[in-house]
Amino acid sequence: MSTVKIVNTKNESVGEVELRDDVFNREVKEHILHEVVRMQRAARRSGNACTKTRVEVRGGGAKPWRQKGTGRARAGTRTSPIWRGGGVAFGPKPRDYGFKLNRKVKKQAVAMAISARFQEGNLIVLDDFTLERIKTRDFVEVMGALEVDNALIVAGSENDNLSKSSRNVNGYKVLPAEGVNVYDILLHKKLILVQPTIESLEKRLAS
Known part of the structure; x- marks a missing residue:
């Protein structure tokens, strides 16, 4: 088991949490990440030229x-x-550029992308990230305290204030735990996890 410190929104250490190695510290295979990113980007192509x-x-x-x-x-x-x-x-005619990969491969790739951020020292665990109001300034202040200028934030499934406060700030994206994917993890320099999402990720990605 690996450990990582937990900080609050003022970047003060408030404890530690253990992480499963098969999710947060596994071997990173670049060719698997490459295939999954290709799959995600291909699925996003409109393919509507006609x-x-x-x-x-x-x-x-x-x-x-x-x-x-x-x-x-x-x-x-x-x-x-x-x-x-x-x-x-x-x-050209309308077409679907998407292709399929095995579910097991996609699950492994998400764990590898998270592991890459952990091994780089770019994984931050917050004890809580609740904003009382929809205010971009409040979000920017927290990011300034954490010294982060580009990050994917994985929060609870219901965090409307956080999502709306961050959407006007370039370089940040907020996702629920069930929406975490390889492309968005690799697209951002830092990965910020709100502590309750760790259990959800481990349950979803454990091998």
Whole structure:
């Protein structure tokens, strides 16, 4: 078991907590993290580019000119891809770029990303992070006391004041424990866990 100190919002030490090594201090395999980040980014692609084929372009009902005798090339429709205003040959259509990975691999990857932050010394555990009001200034003051300028904050599932107070400040994101993912952990320099979420993460990610 590993241990990490618990601090309050004034960055004062208030105790220690034990962490499971299979969640917070496991071997980090970069190729697994890479695959899961690829999967998450691919799933976020809109894939909504769309062009019209020769069938979908308006017009084309009448033959532009007669088949023979004009001295011009044969033409059967104005919607041909070689005509200006015609359809597009082999153009993009809406598609899903996502691909699947095994659930076990995704679970391991989240634990590895958390472990990477712990091993770097970039994991902070707060005893509580409750804001009495929706106020950006209050959030910024806490981050200043913690000396953090870029962080993913994992709080309880119901922390509306914290989420709304932080959303106008660049470099921060607030997620519930069940929403923790590899991409967001690696995107931020620090990982801040509110103490009650540790048990939830260990229950979800323990091997």
